Amino acid sequence: MTRRDLALSRVYGLLEPGPVVLLTTSERGRANVMTMSWHTMMEFEPPLVGLVVSANDHSFAALRSTRECVLAIPTIALAAAVVGCGNTTGRKVDKFEAFGLTPVPARKVAAPLIAECHTNLECRVVDTRWVNRYNFFVVEVVKAWVDPACADLPTLHHKGRGRFMVAGRTIVLPSKMR
Amino acid sequence: MTRRDLALSRVYGLLEPGPVVLLTTSERGRANVMTMSWHTMMEFEPPLVGLVVSANDHSFAALRSTRECVLAIPTIALAAAVVGCGNTTGRKVDKFEAFGLTPVPARKVAAPLIAECHTNLECRVVDTRWVNRYNFFVVEVVKAWVDPACADLPTLHHKGRGRFMVAGRTIVLPSKMR
Numbered sequence: 404m405t406r407r408d409l410a411l412s413r414v415y416g417l418l419e420p421g422p423v424v425l426l427t428t429s430e431r432g433r434a435n436v437m438t439m440s441w442h443t444m445m446e447f448e449p450p451l452v453g454l455v456v457s458a459n460d461h462s463f464a465a466l467r468s469t470r471e472c473v474l475a476i477p478t479i480a481l482a483a484a485v486v487g488c489g490n491t492t493g494r495k496v497d498k499f500e501a502f503g504l505t506p507v508p509a510r511k512v513a514a515p516l517i518a519e520c521h522t523n524l525e526c527r528v529v530d531t532r533w534v535n536r537y538n539f540f541v542v543e544v545v546k547a548w549v550d551p552a553c554a555d556l557p558t559l560h561h562k563g564r565g566r567f568m569v570a571g572r573t574i575v576l577p578s579k580m581r
Numbered sequence: 582m583t584r585r586d587l588a589l590s591r592v593y594g595l596l597e598p599g600p601v602v603l604l605t606t607s608e609r610g611r612a613n614v615m616t617m618s619w620h621t622m623m624e625f626e627p628p629l630v631g632l633v634v635s636a637n638d639h640s641f642a643a644l645r646s647t648r649e650c651v652l653a654i655p656t657i658a659l660a661a662a663v664v665g666c667g668n669t670t671g672r673k674v675d676k677f678e679a680f681g682l683t684p685v686p687a688r689k690v691a692a693p694l695i696a697e698c699h700t701n702l703e704c705r706v707v708d709t710r711w712v713n714r715y716n717f718f719v720v721e722v723v724k725a726w727v728d729p730a731c732a733d734l735p736t737l738h739h740k741g742r743g744r745f746m747v748a749g750r751t752i753v754l755p756s757k758m759r
Contacts, residue, residue: 413741415741416740416741416742416744417740419599419618419619419738419739419740419741420599420618420738420739420740420745420746421597421598421599421600421618421738422599438758440597440598440599440622441597441621441622441623442621443619443620443621443631443633444618444619444633445619445633445715445717446715451715453621453631453717455621455622455623479752482752482754483754486754486755486756486758489756489758490756490757490758533711537623537624537629537719539623539631541715558746560597560598560599560738560748561597561598561758562594562595562597562598562751563591563593563594563597563758563759564594564756564758564759565753565754565755565756565758566594566751566752566753567598567751567752567753567754568598568736568748568749568750568751569748569749569750569751569752570738570746570747570748571746571747571750572746572747572749573740573744573745573746573747574657574660574744574745574747575743575744575745576660576661576664576743576745577664577743578664578667578668578742578743579667579668580616580664580667580668580739580741580742580743581741581742
C-alpha cells in the first residue's frame with residue numbers, strides 16, 4: 404500500500420470509530436502482533452490513546468519493557484488475519500508469517516508497520532501508572548501513516564466470539580463537533 | 582422499545598465495537614444527555630468502562646458529583662439526535678425535549694434511560710483518580726437493558742466533524758477469542 408504522512412491532528416478520526424486494531428511490538432529483534440479492540444482516544448493533540456492489553460498476552464511484556472508499539476488498522480480484507488492473530492500466541496507462532504502480514508520498518512519506533520494495513524500509527528508509551536491496576540497503557544502517537552486511497556474501506560468492529568460488525572458506508576451530518 | 586435484562590457478562594460485546602453513545606446524567610432532578618465516543622471496555626465482569634468526558638462538557642460536573650450515569654446506544658435512526666446532542670449544551674437546552682428523546686427512570690441510578698435506544702447501561706463511577714489528569718472516569722455497569730429485537734441494528738461510529746461510519750452487517754468467523 405501507499406504510505407503517506409498523516410497530520411497528528413487527524414489521528415483521532417481513525418481510532419474514534421472503534422475499529423479492531425493490530426498492535427505490533429518488537430523485543431530483542433523479534434516482532435509480534437496481536438489483535439485488540441479495547442482502546443480509546445484520550446487527547447486530540449498530541450494524540451493520546453488508552454490501550455488495555457491483558458497481562459496474559461505475549462505482547463504485554465514487550466509493550467511494558469520497550470514502551471513502543473504500532474497500531475495498525477486492518478480492513479475487512481484482513482479479517483482472517485485479524486482472527487488468526489487473536490487466536491494464537493507469539494510465544495509459539497511467528498504471526499506475521501503465519502497470517503501473511505508483512506512487517507515494514509517504522510520511522511520512530513522499533514515495532515514494525517504492517518504493509519497490508521491502510522493506517523499505521525507509531526506509538527510511545529507515556530504513562531504506565533495504571534498497568535498494574537487495569538493493564539492500561541497510555542500511548543502517544545508520534546508518527547502516523549495512511550494510504551489515502553484506502554482510508555474509507557470497511558473496518559471491523561468486534562462484538563466478541565468472532566462476530567464483527569462491518570463499518571463501511573459513511574454518512575455526513577452538519578455538525579460543529581470536532 | 583422493549584427492555585429486557587442483559588447479563589452483565591455480555592455487556593462488552595455491545596461497547597467493544599466502538600459505537601457512539603449517549604451519556605445521561607441527573608443532578609438535582611435535572612437530566613442531561615451528551616454524545617460521546619471516547620470510551621473503552623476495561624474489564625469483562627463486572628464490566629468496567631473507561632470514559633473521557635471533557636471538563637468543558639456540562640455533564641462533567643454532574644458525572645463527577647453524582648458518580649452515576651447511563652450509557653445508551655443509539656441506532657442510525659437517531660443520527661439527528663446524536664448530532665444535536667453533540668452540538669448543544671445542557672446549560673442552555675433541555676436536550677431530551679429538543680431532540681425527541683424520552684427519559685425513563687432507571688433501576689439503580691438516578692440518571693435516566695433513553696426510551697429510543699436499544700441498549701441502556703446503568704453505571705456507577707468507581708475510579709476518579711484520572712479525572713484531573715485526563716478527564717478519565719472508570720465506571721462499572723451495574724444494570725444492563727437491551728431490546729433483543731434491535732441489538733443488531735446499525736450503529737454509528739464517529740470519524741469526527743459529523744462524519745459517521747455506519748456499522749450494520751455482521752460477519753462471523755470461527756474464533757476462540759472472547
